[in-house]
Amino acid sequence: MADFITLKDLWFSYDPENVKDRENYILKGISLGIEEGSFVCVLGHNGSGKSTLAKIMNLVCTPTSGSVTVDGRTITEEPDEDTVFEIRGKVGMVFQNPDNQLVTTIVEDDVAFGPENLGVPSEEIRKRVDAALATVGMTEYAKHSTSMLSGGQKQRVAIAGVLAMQPRCIIFDESTAMLDPQGRRAVMDTIEKLHSEKGMTIIHITHNMDEAVNADRVIVVNDGRIFLDGTPSEVFSQEKKLREAGLGVLQVTELFGMLTRELGMKLPGGITDNRKGAEILSSALKNGKN
């Protein structure tokens, strides 16, 4: 399928007037295409520029040089307001701290906030809000106070708020990082549902590698550059490079690496799936016994 978002030789600094050396920019010559309908995970250590990259994609930050193309519209310099709002409506964003993205006190009012800003007619907003709350499974909380919800529920309301703008792509910027395992599960299920049932393009920024295993594609950002880019098994099998980028390694991959290196076992590399790893390991151990 065609790319929904394309970045071409994108350089960005929050303060380009004072940062003369392009080597000190936050994003350094990124070229990237995000295919429509794909599920992309972005990894990288703290401060590597992941959030900035996300903000470029929905024009909260405008490129210092280079271009962004969203859904066929190319933006190079200062875009006009209408274009900006059109693109922000198409590329929604959900953040990390659930407390800092809900604008109003009542759940359904908050979900309505986006379409209200877009000037959607009242009856249409009502329909969108009901549909969005149903999608994230929060219909029964429509009239509740946002401050009484759990972290996971708040995040799902935030997702509904983005859905009500009817975007084609949603960027999740560490949206599961502050949640307990249960809340995290519920939010991940919602994200996966948006991808598989609604065919939405998902960009998921995370520190949790386990969440990246099932993605279509994993991108590792390091120091403002794209460091690794490929399928999860291509990326996660590169143990050394991952460490270089300040990231850990999946537990299965690490275990397999150690078994091969220290015990001299003959095991395939590039295993990223726990279950598959367990199967290979158990058959290898059985063979060893006989």
Add this chain to the structure above:
Amino acid sequence: MLRDITLGQYFPGDSVIHRMDPAVKILASVVYMVAVFLCRNIWSFAFILAASVFSTAVSKIPFRAVLKSMKPLVIILLITTFINVFFYEGETVLVSWHFIHITLEGILNALLIAVRIICLLIGTSVILTYTTSPIDITDGIERLLKPLAMLGVDVHIFAMMMAIALRFIPTLIEETDRIISAQKARGADFDSGNLVSRAKALIPVLIPLFAAALRHALDLATAMECRCYHGGEGRTKMNERKPKAGDFVLLGAFVIIGACVIIINKYAPGFNTGSVTGA
């Protein structure tokens, strides 16, 4: 401890008062407050108290919740009662000992002022804050202040700021609780020493609180931008409200309550409050 404050707490519901147009409701609560201040004798106070209890029943807000909301008022009530009982210059002296003179009028006056404060609280919370979501209140204010837009005042921004402030009260209260616990865990002492040292002990709470508030504000601003917020221009509303005939009937009811108070003041005999401290 901070969580007990029920400031701006909303009880969702479906009573007549809940369904009233917020802008009209704000007018109604102003009328009601004026009525409470107009009360001058026992009968009008009894009437307004009955009216507030009746409104509470109509709003279907549990009486327990209303009583609970009065907790922070206890101190104010005690102080005004004390001042009135001991310092009111009445005629019917009940106790006279050295410089203390307790008069019947003083006691009555104290009682009436307590009733006034209680009625103000019941009235405004039942008519407005308990039955109207904060967003509706700000929506009401926005519509009432619309005429100011002609003078170049950006009413929408003003209403938005209020709505966000209300939204962040619980978040910041939680944050304060967390900072206090964190400082206590590091040995901070908030409960002993004189006033100055206690105030000083609060500085390590206030500074991180400010920092947190700024962080919240920056994040929220980005989140709002991402959701295409750009001021009031071209903005629509999910619940576009227009006052209906029924709203004005209810407003009329409150005006009648006020009129009754004036009539009772004038014609019913009995003790009149003087102008003393409190309310």
